Amino acid sequence: MTGTADDPVAMLNAGLAQLIPVAAAMGVEFTELRPGSVRATVPFEGNGNHFGVIYAGVVFTVAEVLGGAIHFATFDASTHYPLVRGVQIEFVAPGRSRLTATASLSDEEVARIRAEAVPGAKVPFVLDAEVVGEDGTVVARTRGDYQLRPFRA
Amino acid sequence: MTGTADDPVAMLNAGLAQLIPVAAAMGVEFTELRPGSVRATVPFEGNGNHFGVIYAGVVFTVAEVLGGAIHFATFDASTHYPLVRGVQIEFVAPGRSRLTATASLSDEEVARIRAEAVPGAKVPFVLDAEVVGEDGTVVARTRGDYQLRPFRA
Numbered sequence: 001m002t003g004t005a006d007d008p009v010a011m012l013n014a015g016l017a018q019l020i021p022v023a024a025a026m027g028v029e030f031t032e033l034r035p036g037s038v039r040a041t042v043p044f045e046g047n048g049n050h051f052g053v054i055y056a057g058v059v060f061t062v063a064e065v066l067g068g069a070i071h072f073a074t075f076d077a078s079t080h081y082p083l084v085r086g087v088q089i090e091f092v093a094p095g096r097s098r099l100t101a102t103a104s105l106s107d108e109e110v111a112r113i114r115a116e117a118v119p120g121a122k123v124p125f126v127l128d129a130e131v132v133g134e135d136g137t138v139v140a141r142t143r144g145d146y147q148l149r150p151f152r153a
Numbered sequence: 154m155t156g157t158a159d160d161p162v163a164m165l166n167a168g169l170a171q172l173i174p175v176a177a178a179m180g181v182e183f184t185e186l187r188p189g190s191v192r193a194t195v196p197f198e199g200n201g202n203h204f205g206v207i208y209a210g211v212v213f214t215v216a217e218v219l220g221g222a223i224h225f226a227t228f229d230a231s232t233h234y235p236l237v238r239g240v241q242i243e244f245v246a247p248g249r250s251r252l253t254a255t256a257s258l259s260d261e262e263v264a265r266i267r268a269e270a271v272p273g274a275k276v277p278f279v280l281d282a283e284v285v286g287e288d289g290t291v292v293a294r295t296r297g298d299y300q301l302r303p304f305r306a
Contacts, residue, residue: 020202021201021202025178046174049172049173049174060213060240064213085243086241086242086243087209087240091237091238
């Protein structure tokens with residue numbers, strides 16, 4: 001582990017190989033973790049398909065991991081864990097470069113989730129993410145249905 | 154290449170490392186390729202997350218690759234290639250074993266697509282897939298929006 005509690009980005013990146021080995025193998029890295037706002041990136045190299053574009057499952061992954069990341073960055077990871085219930089992904093343009101996925105929750109939504117996430121409670125939330133290439137081209141948009149699940153029901 | 158034109162499953166599996174390296178690295182393998190009906194599988198080993206369940210991006214992938222597979226098995230790969238436009242995935246239960254994804258098109262839908270896939274034409278189709286564990290538990294359902302794209306527009 002190269003990260004510390006003072007550097008949550010380094011800490012989460014160092015742990016990703018244990019948390020989600022498949023995502024780590026793709027080269028997914030978090031680049032921003034702030035309460036209510038997260039960002040991750042994935043390289044082009046190794047992730048292309050036979051058309052020379054980043055494979056759909058990689059685009060899905062760099063966006064989907066933001067659900068766990070925003071939980072880690074925003075909510076109480078000692079009482080709840082995040083579960084993905086469903087994702088809609090729209091592929092807008094081919095990904096031909098490193099991709100960056102960004103997602104955020106409004107202050108009001110963060111406050112709602114925090115208020116509802118009492119011990120034992122399941123709390124649903126929706127996270128929209130946008131995936132862009134190096135030149136800013138939107139490659140994909142996702143809408144994920146997540147749920148905070150209590151460690152002890 | 155271990156496959157031949159007489160054994161399309163072996164041929165497509167042998168090519169997967171070149172076609173979609175990320176999917177091959179997960180251990181995705183096709184097990185059935187018939188016109189209008191395809192099936193793929195992915196092992197548990199190496200694909201889990203920190204909860205001990207198969208990561209969402211792997212579930213997505215074993216279902217999503219069926220769109221390309223059904224094209225390969227059913228339509229004319231010399232005139233058109235398949236493009237994924239969007240996917241809805243619903244995670245129904247945690248995947249704790251090898252997963253198998255199955256998808257099919259009705260005879261009527263196959264006939265429609267074949268009739269519309271004249272040179273130069275873009276032909277949309279929807280493919281529903283179901284992902285099950287070794288005990289038959291439904292782990293996920295997907296609905297993919299695909300398009301046959303002509304090699305020469």
